[in-house]
Structure formats: structure tokens, C-alpha cells
Amino acid sequence: MRGEQTIQRRPGLPDEVARRIRDDITAGRLKAGDRLPSEHEMSDAYGVSRPVVREAISQLKYDGLLVSQQGRGIFVSEEGRTKALRMDFESIHDAAELAHMIELLVAVEGAATGLAAARRTRADLRTLAGHLKAMQRAIDEGETGVEMDVEFHRTIVAMTRNPYFIQLSQFLDDQVRNFIRRARTNTARFQGLALDVQREHEEIYAAVEKGDPAEARGAAERHLRNAGRRLNLYTTEEAPPPPSPSRRRKATAPTSDKAGDKDTSKG
Numbered sequence: 001m002r003g004e005q006t007i008q009r010r011p012g013l014p015d016e017v018a019r020r021i022r023d024d025i026t027a028g029r030l031k032a033g034d035r036l037p038s039e040h041e042m043s044d045a046y047g048v049s050r051p052v053v054r055e056a057i058s059q060l061k062y063d064g065l066l067v068s069q070q071g072r073g074i075f076v077s078e079e080g081r082t083k084a085l086r087m088d089f090e091s092i093h094d095a096a097e098l099a100h101m102i103e104l105l106v107a108v109e110g111a112a113t114g115l116a117a118a119r120r121t122r123a124d125l126r127t128l129a130g131h132l133k134a135m136q137r138a139i140d141e142g143e144t145g146v147e148m149d150v151e152f153h154r155t156i157v158a159m160t161r162n163p164y165f166i167q168l169s170q171f172l173d174d175q176v177r178n179f180i181r182r183a184r185t186n187t188a189r190f191q192g193l194a195l196d197v198q199r200e201h202e203e204i205y206a207a208v209e210k211g212d213p214a215e216a217r218g219a220a221e222r223h224l225r226n227a228g229r230r231l232n233l234y235t236t237e238e239a240p241p242p243p244s245p246s247r248r249r250k251a252t253a254p255t256s257d258k259a260g261d262k263d264t265s266k267g
Contacts, residue, residue, distance in 0.1 A: 017046055017056035025065055025076055036066070036074040095232075102228040106221045108168060109153065114217035116159035117208045124159045125209055131155060132198075132205055139194045152201060156208070156220075193230060200226060 024030040036042070036057075039050045046053070057074055060066040067077050116124070131152040138145030150173075157169040200223040207216035 013048055013052050014055035014059065017042075017048060017052060018059040020046070021056065021060060022063075022065060030076050032076050032078045034076045035072070036076070038073070098228060098232065102224060105172065106224045108165075108172065109157070109224060110217045110221040112157045112160050112162075112165050112169065113204060113208065113220035114213035115162065115165070116156045117211055117213045117216035119161055120159055120208055120211065124155070128152065128155050128159075128205055128208065132201055135198055135201060139198055145194075149197075149201075156204070159208075196226070197223075197230075 021030070021036075030036070037045070039053050039057075042053045043050045057066060061068065061074075065077055066074050068074055120128075131148050134148040135145040135152065138148060154169070154173075157166055160166070200219070203219040204216060204223060207219045210216075
């Protein structure tokens with residue numbers, strides 16, 4: 001193990017220790033079969049407590065990078081590879097990380113929304129319209145609508161009827177989608193942006209209802225890219241200019257249950 005600078009104390013300390021050890025394995029400084037230093041030695045090297053070291057080691061054992069040998073200690077796995085997918089999205093203030101994460105979400109959710117448009121049913125559209133109306137009510141009442149926003153996007157992914165899309169979306173939700181929640185929570189700080197977000201959701205809904213995969217995919221991709229721009233705005237705490245009169249109008253959620261009036265499924 002290389003000589004390390006003491007890690008500054010902050011939330012997620014076990015994750016940082018795990019990242020350092022993972023980097024040593026990836027770079028070949030720790031090789032398959034190598035024995036790790038003792039908890040005490042690693043605690044001193046990183047400047048953290050032994051429980052932090054233990055939690056970091058547990059993460060890496062789960063990932064398949066480390067193995068325990070009874071009475072001998074912790075060793076780098078002979079397989080030398082990660083069995084579990086993990087994403088270490090560390091800072092929304094890092095422009096490069098934010099761009100990479102947005103790119104991934106655009107690819108996954110854009111494709112899912114296109115499939116949803118091709119496979120939607122009347123029941124799907126009723127559920128989606130319900131989330132859209134709930135978000136509008138939240139805006140009208142001065143609330144964030146975070147949970148309704150999340151449910152809107154989860155419903156779209158579920159409409160793909162593809163278990164792998166659903167599992168991947170759940171993984172991303174756990175790993176990196178917190179930035180969407182933060183973006184939505186902060187929307188109320190800037191005049192006009194809540195309506196912009198709602199208008200983007202309406203465009204997604206309209207394309208899905210129409211059954212147009214290309215239009216639906218494009219609407220979802222624009223929405224996510226705009227979410228990234230809004231998040232950058234929030235983190236720099238720069239207020240945008242006031243909206244023009246044409247943008248001050250209320251966003252309008254679907255008022256009629258079109259999904260219940262006709263069979264909108266393909267075929």
C-alpha cells in the first residue's frame with residue numbers, strides 16, 4: 001500500500017477509504033494475493049478510525065475485491081475484479097462528473113421513454129397523467145413535488161415492460177439520481193423554473209400518449225439535459241433573469257382522461 005495523505009474528515013469517509021484501496025488494486029500497487037496491512041496500520045495511514053477501515057473493507061469484500069482468510073487477515077482477491085457494479089459519483093460541483101452522469105442518464109432514460117411510448121396502455125397513461133397532475137398541484141401550492149417527479153419517471157421506466165431497464169433504473173436511482181431530487185427541491189428558489197420543469201414533463205407525456213417513440217425519447221433527453229443545466233445553476237447560486245410574459249403562464253396538466261376514452265396501445 002502506497003504512502004497516503006491523511007483523509008480530511010467528512011461524510012462518506014468509508015467510501016473514500018474504499019476508493020483509495022480500490023485505486024491501489026486497479027493500479028497494481030496491491031496485487032492479487034497480497035495481504036492488506038492490519039486495521040491498526042491502515043487506520044494510522046489514512047488518519048481514520050478502525051470502524052471506518054472495517055466498513056471500507058466490508059464494501060470491497062462485497063464487491064469481490066477482497067477476501068478474508070481465517071486467522072491470516074484480509075487479502076486481495078485472486079480474481080482481482082469487481083463482482084458488483086458500483087458508481088462513485090462524488091460531487092455535483094465537479095463539472096466533468098456531472099457531465100458524465102447526465103450523459104448516462106440521457107442514454108438510459110431516453111431509450112426507456114421511447115420504449116414506453118411504443119408500449120403504453122390506457123392504464124399506464126392514467127397513472128402517468130395522475131403524477132403529472134400531482135406535480136401541478138404541488139407547484140400551485142408552493143411545494144417541491146419531488147416525490148411526484150420521481151414517481152413520474154419510475155412509471156415511465158416500468159412502462160418498458162423490460163425487467164433489465166427497471167433494475168438498471170433502480171440502481172441509478174440508488175446511486176446517482178439524488179441529483180434530480182436536489183434539482184427539483186431547489187427549483188422553487190428561482191422564479192419560473194418550476195413551470196419550465198412541468199412544461200418539459202407535459203411534453204414527455206404528450207409524446208408518450210401519442211405513441212411516438214422518437215418524439216418521446218427526444219423530450220426525455222431534453223428534460224435531463226436541462227435538469228443538468230438547472231443543477232449547475234443551483235450549485236453556483238446564480239438566479240436566472242425573470243421569465244418573459246409568455247413563460248409566466250401556468251403549465252397545464254392533462255384535464256381529461258384521454259387514456260380512458262380510447263385504446264391507445266399499439267396494434
